[in-house]
Each structure stands twice: as structure tokens, then as C-alpha cells.
Amino acid sequence: MSDWQWIPTHTVTPIAPQTLHIWRLPLRSEGTNHWWDLLSRDEQQRAQRFVRSQDQDKYVQVRGTLRCLLGQYLHIPGQTLCFDYGDYGKPQLISSCNSLNLQFNVSHSHELAVIAVTQTTAVGIDIEQVNPQARYIDISQRFFATAEHETLLQQPVEEQCRTFFQLWTRKEACVKAMGGSIAHALDQINVAQGLHQASIAIEMQEEPHELFLHNLFPDPNFAGAVATQAPLQHLHLWQWASISSD
Incomplete structure (x- = not known):
């Protein structure tokens, strides 16, 4: 559907209950160094386990952008966010750094990623x-x-x-x-x-x-x-x- 309009920005707007924000993220195989310091040590170690440099770059870009976005929503530095993981590996913010009860989900394929963010209600995106x-x-x-x-x-x-x-x-x-x-x-x-x-x-x-x-x-x-x-x-x-x- 060509009538879907994706508004370019790097600044979030406040999110309200019963509202869904979807972010589209074109993935590039360069220019990810500025995201590295946002990642936790565990995330950095996971990134280093990728065999192909382009896969590492994509992971760093997606994870860094996710931290940047969630940090803006919550008005806290993205590098201070802490995540927990469900039984099947779905990440979620721990409650101590999630004053808005944000729910999110991420999907990526080839050169494109999407991030869905809601308040309160669980979300899945693919x-x-x-x-x-x-x-x-x-x-x-x-x-x-x-x-x-x-x-x-x-x-x-x-x-x-x-x-x-x-x-x-x-x-x-x-x-x-x-x-x-x-x-x-x-x-x-x-x-x-x-x-x-x-x-x-x-x-x-x-x-x-x-x-x-x-x-x-x-x-x-x-x-x-x-x-x-x-x-x-x-x-x-x-x-x-x-x-x-x-």
C-alpha cells in the first residue's frame, strides 16, 4: 500500500494508552560506531559473536536505536535501560526503569527493521x-x-x-x-x-x-x-x- 506515510524523525512524541507507534529503520552496514557505547556489556559480547561484520553492524544499529527510542520515551539515558527476557527470549524492560509500562517488539529482515512500541498492552511485530x-x-x-x-x-x-x-x-x-x-x-x-x-x-x-x-x-x-x-x-x-x- 503506497499510501502508508512514514514520517522521518529522530525524536519521539509522547505515547498514550491505546496508541501504537511503529518505527521503520533502514539497516546500513556502516556508521554504527556511535551506537556501541549505548549497548550493555552483554549486548556488546553478543554483537562480537557474529561471524559476518554486516550482521554485527545490523545488530548494533537495531539495539542501539531501540535503546535510544525507549530512553527518549522514558526521559532517561538509553544506556541505563535494563532488559529481562521471557521464556522464549522476548525482551522487556525491567519495571525499575519503565515508569510508563512500555511494551515493545522488534523485527528485522535483510536491510529493514521495525520497532513497535505501546503503553501497557503487549505487542508483537514481524x-x-x-x-x-x-x-x-x-x-x-x-x-x-x-x-x-x-x-x-x-x-x-x-x-x-x-x-x-x-x-x-x-x-x-x-x-x-x-x-x-x-x-x-x-x-x-x-x-x-x-x-x-x-x-x-x-x-x-x-x-x-x-x-x-x-x-x-x-x-x-x-x-x-x-x-x-x-x-x-x-x-x-x-x-x-x-x-x-x-
């Missing part, structure tokens, strides 16, 4: 570059729910690849909003319903509540989705504008 070489019919048949696979097969052949990645990112976003792992929940969520609607409430199998799912269009070559555990009234789209040269 993007994937659409890859026509993927064996998407085989993957769908093996891992998707029957209704999802049938929805994929019902699409025109020329739209099946993008539909597959839209279904995949919708499923991943829902799982991340629940704090889980997609490997443990592939058959617990049917994200084919309302596939082409901007947003929809998804009934969770074996769960007492709904998820609120929104399609996301981060780039013409990408599919994406974001899910929250509570309904939202406002969505704001920002593109991170680098401050490295300031």
Missing part, C-alpha cells in the same frame, strides 16, 4: 522480505493450519507468494504478542480470517482472550503484521532518521 524462490506451498502445507493453507491455494497464482508471507508474518506477530515461540504455536492460531482487512480480532484457540491483528506495509518488497493483546485507537508511523552526523 516483517519478512517477499522471496519468490521460497518453497512456500510446501511450507504452508507442512506448518499452516488447514484453513490457512486453503486460503493460500485459493489466491491467484501470481499472488500466492505474497499471501504466504502475509500469513506467516501475521502468525509470527500473534505468537510474539503472546510472548511465545512460533515453533510451539503454529496450529494454535488461524490468521487467514480477514486476511485483506486492515485490522481484525483473532480468536485464540485454548486461550480466553482475543488478539488484535493489523496488516503492516513497511516496504513494497516486504510483508508485515503487528498484533496486540488489547484494541488500539491510534496508529503512528515513523521512520528513524539517523543522527550520526549531528
Whole structure:
């Protein structure tokens, strides 16, 4: 959808309950040194374990930008933030440095990353570059729910690849909003319903509540989705504008 407008800025605006902020971050393989000192020692050590320098650069850029953004929301230095991790590795701020009860989630694919931020409600976000070489019919048949696979097969052949990645990112976003792992929940969520609607409430199998799912269009070559555990009234789209040269 070309009508999605991402507003470039490196300054956050205050966030309110029932509001979702999504930040789009183009990833570059250079100019990440200014982020290094924002990272914790554990994050620096993790960055150094990447074999390829471009993967290290992307990790540093995403993690540094995340700290910068969250620090601005909370009005504290980004390097002072402390994170905890759920059973499946989803990061969250510890309560002592999270006066606004911010919830966030991050996804990146190839040269693009997105960061979703809410207040109070849990959020999951996912993007994937659409890859026509993927064996998407085989993957769908093996891992998707029957209704999802049938929805994929019902699409025109020329739209099946993008539909597959839209279904995949919708499923991943829902799982991340629940704090889980997609490997443990592939058959617990049917994200084919309302596939082409901007947003929809998804009934969770074996769960007492709904998820609120929104399609996301981060780039013409990408599919994406974001899910929250509570309904939202406002969505704001920002593109991170680098401050490295300031």
C-alpha cells in the first residue's frame, strides 16, 4: 500500500494508552560506531559473536536505536535501560526503569527493521522480505493450519507468494504478542480470517482472550503484521532518521 506515510524523525512524541507507534529503520552496514557505547556489556559480547561484520553492524544499529527510542520515551539515558527476557527470549524492560509500562517488539529482515512500541498492552511485530524462490506451498502445507493453507491455494497464482508471507508474518506477530515461540504455536492460531482487512480480532484457540491483528506495509518488497493483546485507537508511523552526523 503506497499510501502508508512514514514520517522521518529522530525524536519521539509522547505515547498514550491505546496508541501504537511503529518505527521503520533502514539497516546500513556502516556508521554504527556511535551506537556501541549505548549497548550493555552483554549486548556488546553478543554483537562480537557474529561471524559476518554486516550482521554485527545490523545488530548494533537495531539495539542501539531501540535503546535510544525507549530512553527518549522514558526521559532517561538509553544506556541505563535494563532488559529481562521471557521464556522464549522476548525482551522487556525491567519495571525499575519503565515508569510508563512500555511494551515493545522488534523485527528485522535483510536491510529493514521495525520497532513497535505501546503503553501497557503487549505487542508483537514481524516483517519478512517477499522471496519468490521460497518453497512456500510446501511450507504452508507442512506448518499452516488447514484453513490457512486453503486460503493460500485459493489466491491467484501470481499472488500466492505474497499471501504466504502475509500469513506467516501475521502468525509470527500473534505468537510474539503472546510472548511465545512460533515453533510451539503454529496450529494454535488461524490468521487467514480477514486476511485483506486492515485490522481484525483473532480468536485464540485454548486461550480466553482475543488478539488484535493489523496488516503492516513497511516496504513494497516486504510483508508485515503487528498484533496486540488489547484494541488500539491510534496508529503512528515513523521512520528513524539517523543522527550520526549531528
